[in-house]
Amino acid sequence: MTSRSTHLARALALSGLSISWSGVAGSIAIVAALASGSLSLLGFGVDAVIDAVASGALVWRFSVEGRQPERAQRVERIAERVVGLALIALAVYLAAGSVRALATQAHPETSSLSIGLLIASAVVLPLLAVAKYGVARQLASGALRADSILTAAAALLAAISLVSLAATNAFGLWWADAVAALMVAVILVREGWSSVALAER
Numbered sequence: 001m002t003s004r005s006t007h008l009a010r011a012l013a014l015s016g017l018s019i020s021w022s023g024v025a026g027s028i029a030i031v032a033a034l035a036s037g038s039l040s041l042l043g044f045g046v047d048a049v050i051d052a053v054a055s056g057a058l059v060w061r062f063s064v065e066g067r068q069p070e071r072a073q074r075v076e077r078i079a080e081r082v083v084g085l086a087l088i089a090l091a092v093y094l095a096a097g098s099v100r101a102l103a104t105q106a107h108p109e110t111s112s113l114s115i116g117l118l119i120a121s122a123v124v125l126p127l128l129a130v131a132k133y134g135v136a137r138q139l140a141s142g143a144l145r146a147d148s149i150l151t152a153a154a155a156l157l158a159a160i161s162l163v164s165l166a167a168t169n170a171f172g173l174w175w176a177d178a179v180a181a182l183m184v185a186v187i188l189v190r191e192g193w194s195s196v197a198l199a200e201r
Contacts (some may be wrong), residue, residue, distance in 0.1 A: 015055040020050035032114040044157040057082040079143035081199035087192025091185040098182035125155035146195040
């Protein structure tokens with residue numbers, strides 16, 4: 001049977017990988033989104049930055065448990081609260097951006113950089129999200145579970161961006177990007193609120 005220390009090491013490795021990926025992909029996505037006007041791509045970039053912050057909190061959380069196991073429960077609650085608030089922050093951002101895009105009938109433009117980034121993210125991030133979720137179950141960590149949802153949301157936003165770009169270019173569905181981002185926001189606020197509520201218990 002795998003020891004808890006091994007699972008902690010995996011959690012740290014996944015969180016470190018998430019910080020590295022999110023830092024690079026998020027920066028590229030934000031620059032590309034500002035140039036193309038894609039709401040879901042910008043949401044993906046902001047999600048990546050938030051995910052990097054949340055993963056940083058998890059590196060701290062699992063490092064503390066590794067050195068001081070008696071503090072595990074307390075740092076878990078703090079990390080769960082941080083990640084939950086990160087989910088809510090992203091949801092609010094996406095919702096506000098979606099309403100604004102629908103009101104102005106804004107629609108995204110296509111760029112080879114954004115498409116390449118989105119394809120790579122749609123392949124890599126689901127695998128990372130599943131790996132995080134699996135380790136979260138082994139550690140009974142609500143904070144890591146919530147972070148896996150952040151990563152899954154980034155993967156979903158990447159896929160939504162690809163589909164909405166195609167829908168806009170092929171069928172003129174300018175609203176697809178904003179509506180899809182708004183749907184993701186609803187899911188995120190529910191998960192974020194649940195994480196914060198659990199952390200307060």
